[in-house]
Amino acid sequence: MISDAERKMQFLFSLRSRGVTNKRVLNAMEHVDRKKYIRGTFEERAYEDTPLPIACGQTISQPSIVALMTESLDVQPRDKVLEIGTGSGYQAAILSQLARRVYTVDRHSQLVRAARALFELEDITNITVFSADGSHGLPEQAPFDKILLTAASEDPPGPLLEQLRVGGIMVLPVGQSDKVQTLVKILKTEDGLTYHELRPVRFVPLLEGLGKENF
Ligand code: SAH
Numbered sequence: 001m002i003s004d005a006e007r008k009m010q011f012l013f014s015l016r017s018r019g020v021t022n023k024r025v026l027n028a029m030e031h032v033d034r035k036k037y038i039r040g041t042f043e044e045r046a047y048e049d050t051p052l053p054i055a056c057g058q059t060i061s062q063p064s065i066v067a068l069m070t071e072s073l074d075v076q077p078r079d080k081v082l083e084i085g086t087g088s089g090y091q092a093a094i095l096s097q098l099a100r101r102v103y104t105v106d107r108h109s110q111l112v113r114a115a116r117a118l119f120e121l122e123d124i125t126n127i128t129v130f131s132a133d134g135s136h137g138l139p140e141q142a143p144f145d146k147i148l149l150t151a152a153s154e155d156p157p158g159p160l161l162e163q164l165r166v167g168g169i170m171v172l173p174v175g176q177s178d179k180v181q182t183l184v185k186i187l188k189t190e191d192g193l194t195y196h197e198l199r200p201v202r203f204v205p206l207l208e209g210l211g212k213e214n215f
Contacts, residue, residue: 007046008033011048014064015063015064015067018064020064020071032090032093033046034060036122038088039054039055051065054087054111056108056211060090061090061091061203068198069148069183072198073095075095079098081147082102083102083147083148084147084149084150086104087106088111088115089119091148091150092104092115093122095148096127101127103130105129105132105134106134107132110211112130135159135206135208136157143165144165144168145165145167149173151203152201153173156174161186165188166189167189171198173203182201183197183198184197
């Protein structure tokens with residue numbers, strides 16, 4: 001039997017071998033234990049580089065994709081970051097290691113409550129979790145230095161582009177659900193928006209409104 005400690009070492013090794021070289025990102029991923037964000041039968045596979053099922057029919061993303069998205073956002077220590085799609089809370093926990101403040105939103109209140117409880121348990125104090133349709137963003141907290149979507153939309157939602165600071169970066173999967181989507185990085189400058197396509201990805205879709213357990 002190999003121990004969790006050995007599995008964690010293999011986990012970091014496999015991230016490196018998949019091209020994750022950014023030291024700050026690797027450091028953050030070393031500090032956040034993915035196993036804590038996965039409950040039940042799939043815990044066993046927490047250190048594999050694969051997406052896994054979580055509650056509400058959602059998924060925790062593949063670690064090498066979490067790393068790529070985090071690296072692409074170029075998170076700085078003073079940044080205020082918005083994440084749409086809290087899910088397990090894993091990506092938000094990674095961001096919280098690198099940023100000043102993280103706001104994260106999910107349409108499923110069950111996931112929001114579980115993530116909140118987990119952050120409290122882990123003593124993470126710079127994440128605020130909201131239950132809402134994230135495509136409207138969080139106007140009261142705007143503008144954001146960085147915005148990350150972890151659910152795919154056909155187009156970048158307008159309110160989110162508005163809530164991104166000039167000089168800011170947005171990273172999101174663009175495309176229709178169940179088709180191949182493209183991870184896109186958007187830079188907002190004085191002159192407008194520039195788009196860079198990063199790689200094909202597959203995420204759950206960004207859905208309208210709140211999850212049904214909210215009613
Ligand atoms: N970042 C997560 C993985 C997210 S899976 C992690 O690290 O585990 C995508 C999440 O997006 C799901 O939890 C889903 O409920 C959420 N989602 C989908 N559409 C949404 C919307 N319009 N607003 C907020 N959250 C949404």
